[in-house]
Structures are given as structure tokens and as C-alpha cells.
Amino acid sequence: MMTWKTLMSPDSASPLMEQLTFLHDHALMILLMITVLVGYLMASLFVNKFNYRYLLEGQTIEMIWTILPAVILIFIALPSLRLLYLLDEVNNPLVTVKTIGHQWYWSYEYTDFANIEFDSYMIPSNEMEDYHFRLLDVDNRIAVPYNSQIRMIVTAADVLHSWTIPTLGVKIDATPGRLNQISFLLNRTGIFFGQCSEICGANHSFMPIVMESISPECFISWIYNMSEI
Amino acid sequence: MAGRLLALSARSIKARPVPLGAAGAHSNPALDATRAMIGNREIVGYGMNGQPHYYDRSDIPLPAIRWKEATADIKCLREKEKGDWRQLSMEEKKALYRASFKLTYSEFKAPTGEWKQIVGASLMLVSVALWFYMAVRVVTRVPLPDSFSEEKQQAQLRRILDLHVNPITGLSSQWDYEKDDWKK
Numbered sequence: 001m002m003t004w005k006t007l008m009s010p011d012s013a014s015p016l017m018e019q020l021t022f023l024h025d026h027a028l029m030i031l032l033m034i035t036v037l038v039g040y041l042m043a044s045l046f047v048n049k050f051n052y053r054y055l056l057e058g059q060t061i062e063m064i065w066t067i068l069p070a071v072i073l074i075f076i077a078l079p080s081l082r083l084l085y086l087l088d089e090v091n092n093p094l095v096t097v098k099t100i101g102h103q104w105y106w107s108y109e110y111t112d113f114a115n116i117e118f119d120s121y122m123i124p125s126n127e128m129e130d131y132h133f134r135l136l137d138v139d140n141r142i143a144v145p146y147n148s149q150i151r152m153i154v155t156a157a158d159v160l161h162s163w164t165i166p167t168l169g170v171k172i173d174a175t176p177g178r179l180n181q182i183s184f185l186l187n188r189t190g191i192f193f194g195q196c197s198e199i200c201g202a203n204h205s206f207m208p209i210v211m212e213s214i215s216p217e218c219f220i221s222w223i224y225n226m227s228e229i
Numbered sequence: 230m231a232g233r234l235l236a237l238s239a240r241s242i243k244a245r246p247v248p249l250g251a252a253g254a255h256s257n258p259a260l261d262a263t264r265a266m267i268g269n270r271e272i273v274g275y276g277m278n279g280q281p282h283y284y285d286r287s288d289i290p291l292p293a294i295r296w297k298e299a300t301a302d303i304k305c306l307r308e309k310e311k312g313d314w315r316q317l318s319m320e321e322k323k324a325l326y327r328a329s330f331k332l333t334y335s336e337f338k339a340p341t342g343e344w345k346q347i348v349g350a351s352l353m354l355v356s357v358a359l360w361f362y363m364a365v366r367v368v369t370r371v372p373l374p375d376s377f378s379e380e381k382q383q384a385q386l387r388r389i390l391d392l393h394v395n396p397i398t399g400l401s402s403q404w405d406y407e408k409d410d411w412k413k
Contacts, residue, residue: 001389001394001395003389003394003395003399003400005399005400005403006395006400010395011395011397011398011399012397051288053288125374125375125376128375128376129384130380130381130384130385131381131384131385131388132376132385133376133385133388134374134376188393188396190392190394191392191394
């Protein structure tokens with residue numbers, strides 16, 4: 001989640017998000033260099049004494065400032081395309097979690113082992129404890145084992161929603177009548193937050209997503225406890 | 230200034246540039262119009278665009294017409310100018326210059342301080358905009374939610390650190406878990 005001191009993206013909890021962060025940093029560095037160059041050129045226009053009224057053309061410099069941006073774009077495009085295909089890699093998930101977006105809560109189903117279903121509502125501001133994060137905490141979190149590939153199948157019951165957790169680099173639309181699938185792996189324990197990312201009505205800002213990443217043993221006992229409810 | 234340029238260009242479109250100074254060509258309406266505009270001043274060259282206008286510019290130095298009409302004194306000096314220039318005194322040189330030109334280079338290139346007016350006016354307008362913004366913010370102020378109180382923010386921060394949120398380069402990376410305090 002975003003905290004104080006977070007200027008850009010939060011720290012990643014998944015290898016793919018790490019790669020996204022690196023690509024972002026790489027592209028941003030290139031952009032920064034271009035901006036500094038252009039800023040310097042514009043500033044020097046104010047203070048230099050060059051003038052030449054009969055300028056008509058300069059073929060060499062035209063060649064340079066046409067070829068050079070193409071080269072820069074290649075430096076951005078190659079890592080970007082690599083990551084694009086990496087994100088679509090096929091893998092073998094261990095656990096499948098299904099989520100259905102409703103107006104205005106998420107419901108989750110674990111049907112691999114036992115028939116576990118539950119709803120996840122935001123904790124309202126008047127029922128919050130001191131330590132709860134406003135608009136982010138929910139009553140029932142999704143638990144997943146870490147270092148395991150997780151498959152997420154997302155759909156909606158009524159209108160479009162979008163299921164996302166920024167620290168995992170995951171955002172996937174929940175479309176009614178359609179099953180969208182995404183796969184990810186968490187490489188550290190913790191609690192990760194996200195918020196519905198497709199306008200879905202009055203309480204679109206008040207249906208967050210909270211995922212708790214726990215050890216496989218804890219996950220098994222959690223499944224056992226939930227299946228008895 | 231834009232209006233003045235427009236009027237000038239309209240005048241030059243109307244009065245076609247004809248070679249002036251042709252002897253006895255007073256039946257020429259274009260010549261009459263030009264003489265009405267510049268009086269008796271001598272036309273001495275092409276200038277900026279062939280039009281008989283006076284200007285002071287450093288990048289196109291020689292204007293098309295003299296600044297002042299020729300008087301008898303000046304005509305005398307012009308004859309003397311055709312000889313050795315070392316015979317001219319400083320006042321005579323200055324008189325000849327001022328007859329042909331309105332300002333010297335240092336006079337017309339001198340800073341006008343116009344930038345101060347422009348910057349001042351712009352800053353005043355920006356401050357008016359800022360006052361409007363502040364007024365809107367004051368009028369539409371709503372109280373902050375409960376979770377912004379000091380104790381609740383402390384409780385939330387404690388929970389953020391306990392959860393190791395952003396442990397790599399973010400907030401929790403600045404917390405020393407052994408000493409239970411911020412890293413020094």
C-alpha cells in the first residue's frame with residue numbers, strides 16, 4: 001500500500017512486479033535525461049548571443065535528430081516487449097481462487113479442496129478501530145500461500161469491476177458473463193491492499209481488496225477452519 | 230503596435246513603390262503620397278523592404294530615408310563631408326549623424342526596463358488567481374475524517390511497521406526492528 005515516503009510505485013511483492021518496477025525506472029531515467037537536455041537547450045536560448053538571419057537548412061543535424069530518437073525508442077522498446085511477453089508466460093498454478101465482483105463488495109471462492117465461499121466487505125468508517133486503514137480494510141481477507149503460483153479467476157455478477165493489487169502488479173477487469181484469468185506469485189508474507197478499478201456505481205471507491213500472504217502450513221489450517229464454517 | 234503595423238502595411242499596399250526622385254514627376258500620385266508621408270526628407274537607399282520608412286535597427290543598419298529634412302547648414306556640411314573627414318570637427322560629425330539618424334546605437338539598444346512592467350503585471354494576476362483559489366478552499370472546507378487524529382495515525386503507523394509494508398526501499402526499510410526505532 002502507499003505510505004508516507006512513497007513517491008512512485010510501492011515495493012513489489014511479486015517477481016513480475018519487480019520487473020515492471022525496473023522497466024519503469026529504466027524508462028523514467030531515459031525520460032529524465034531527455035527532459036534535462038531539452039530544458040538546458042531552452043535555458044541556453046535565453047542567454048546565448050547566437051544569431052544568424054539567413055539560416056535555411058542543416059542536413060547533418062536533421063539526420064542526427066531523426067536517427068537518435070529512433071535509437072532511444074529502441075532502448076525503451078526492447079525491455080518493454082521482453083516484459084510484455086514475460087507477463088503472458090504459461091505456468092502451473094498451485095491454488096485457484098475465484099473472485100466475483102458485486103455492487104459493492106467482492107466475494108471469493110476456494111473450490112480446490114473444500115467448498116469455501118465468503119464475502120469481503122469494506123469496514124465502514126464508523127466501525128473502524130484505531131489501527132484500521134480507512135477505506136482499505138475489509139472484514140474477510142483472501143489468504144494465499146507465498147512462493148506458490150496462484151491462479152485468479154475473476155468475473156462480476158452485475159456491472160464491470162476491476163480486481164487489482166498494485167504491489168503484485170495485477171489488475172484484471174471483472175466482466176459479467178466472462179471469466180478472466182491471471183496468475184501471480186507472492187515472494188514475501190504480508191497484507192496487500194487494492195481497490196476496485198472500474199467505475200461501478202455509488203460505492204465504487206468503497207470496495208477494497210485485501211490479500212494476506214501466509215506460509216503454506218498456515219494456509220492449510222486456514223482452509224481447514226474456513227471449511228468448517 | 231499591431232494596429233500600427235497593419236495601417237502601415239495597408240498604406241504600402243495602396244501606394245505601389247515607384248522610383249522616386251525622378252525629375253518633374255509630380256503628376257505621379259504615388260510620389261505625392263510618399264512626399265505627404267515623409268515630407269522633404271531625402272531617400273538614400275533600399276532600407277528594410279524598399280519602403281521609404283525610417284527605423285533604428287541594429288540588424289538592418291541603414292534606413293531608407295534620412296531622419297531630418299535637409300537645411301542649408303546640413304547641405305553645407307554634406308559638401309564638406311565629401312572631402313577629408315579629418316577636417317570635420319566633432320560637433321560637425323555629430324550634426325551630420327543626427328541629421329541622418331534619430332538615435333545612436335547605444336541609445337536604441339539601451340535596456341528599457343519594460344520587463345519589470347510585464348513581470349510585475351503577470352505576478353499580480355497570478356496572485357489574484359491564488360487569492361481566488363484560497364477563497365474557494367476556505368469556503369468549501371470540510372472537517373477531516375476521524376482516522377486523521379494523532380493517536381489513530383500513530384496506531385496505523387505502528388501497524389504499517391508491524392506488517393513490514395514496503396520493506397525494500399519504502400517506509401519499513403527505514404525502521405530498525407531490533408532497536409524498535411527509526412534507523413539513524
